[in-house]
Amino acid sequence: MQANKRRSLVVGNWKMNGDRSLVEKIQSQFSQASLANMDWAICPPAAYLGLFDSKTPLGAQNVSQFDSGAHTGELSVSIVKDLGCQYVIVGHSERREDNFESDEVVALKVEKILAAGLTPILCVGEPESVRDAGTVFEYLTKQLDAVVTLVGISAFANIVLAYEPIWAIGTGKTASPAQAQDVHGFIRGYLANLDSNIAAGTTILYGGSVKGSNAKELFSQADVDGGLIGGASLNPEDFLSICLAANL
Numbered sequence: 047m048q049a050n051k052r053r054s055l056v057v058g059n060w061k062m063n064g065d066r067s068l069v070e071k072i073q074s075q076f077s078q079a080s081l082a083n084m085d086w087a088i089c090p091p092a093a094y095l096g097l098f099d100s101k102t103p104l105g106a107q108n109v110s111q112f113d114s115g116a117h118t119g120e121l122s123v124s125i126v127k128d129l130g131c132q133y134v135i136v137g138h139s140e141r142r143e144d145n146f147e148s149d150e151v152v153a154l155k156v157e158k159i160l161a162a163g164l165t166p167i168l169c170v171g172e173p174e175s176v177r178d179a180g181t182v183f184e185y186l187t188k189q190l191d192a193v194v195t196l197v198g199i200s201a202f203a204n205i206v207l208a209y210e211p212i213w214a215i216g217t218g219k220t221a222s223p224a225q226a227q228d229v230h231g232f233i234r235g236y237l238a239n240l241d242s243n244i245a246a247g248t249t250i251l252y253g254g255s256v257k258g259s260n261a262k263e264l265f266s267q268a269d270v271d272g273g274l275i276g277g278a279s280l281n282p283e284d285f286l287s288i289c290l291a292a293n294l
């Protein structure tokens with residue numbers, strides 16, 4: 047681990063991709079890997095969660111804001127916990143867009159995930175139009191405010207943040223290390239205004255076209271503590287090389 051930095055975390059978000067054979071391949075790729083200085087996890091489609099052995103750290107891509115009951119097609123936090131998940135991605139831009147998840151619904155989900163003792167990976171990030179307009183920090187402040195208002199700043203001791211600029215997701219257009227650091231520094235400053243100890247310990251991941259070739263430089267930025275990886279997590283060798291870049 048680099049001096050004064052938090053322990054790194056790299057999470058693979060398979061989104062609506064992968065199959066049974068990828069579950070086998072990723073497990074065999076990681077079975078011999080030596081990754082003592084970082085944490086990693088896979089968030090496969092929920093239907094595949096039960097296929098993993100107990101050695102693979104797991105996360106869900108989403109949960110319901112409700113506890114149980116008549117919510118057809120949804121998964122509760124207790125169900126994904128029962129399937130072995132430690133993490134839950136929440137507020138991914140694709141869910142905010144496809145499923146119209148508001149900042150308030152995202153905050154309710156974070157509250158449920160924390161209450162179950164799991165770790166939310168709370169995604170924030172701006173569309174390209176907001177970046178062009180120069181209002182990225184205002185946009186992120188609104189997304190963060192909704193969660194802080196509901197769960198309080200002290201809850202951020204148990205929350206992982208992920209900055210995922212929408213214009214960099216699946217586009218091959220990675221944020222430059224300086225652009226990523228600029229926003230990560232802003233997010234940590236936002237938290238520090240509320241509680242400097244919490245801010246110093248909060249893991250902030252970068253997501254958006256991270257690859258083996260750019261991971262090391264991104265992860266070496268002062269406020270970048272690892273990555274949330276989409277496309278490259280579907281290739282076990284690429285995903286391992288990204289994890290190794292964080293294993294300092």
Ligand SMILES: O=C(CO)COP(=O)(O)O
Binds near residue numbers: 214274275276
């Ligand atoms: O959205 C992402 C991870 O949640 C990033 O996806 P890509 O790595 O495919 O750009």
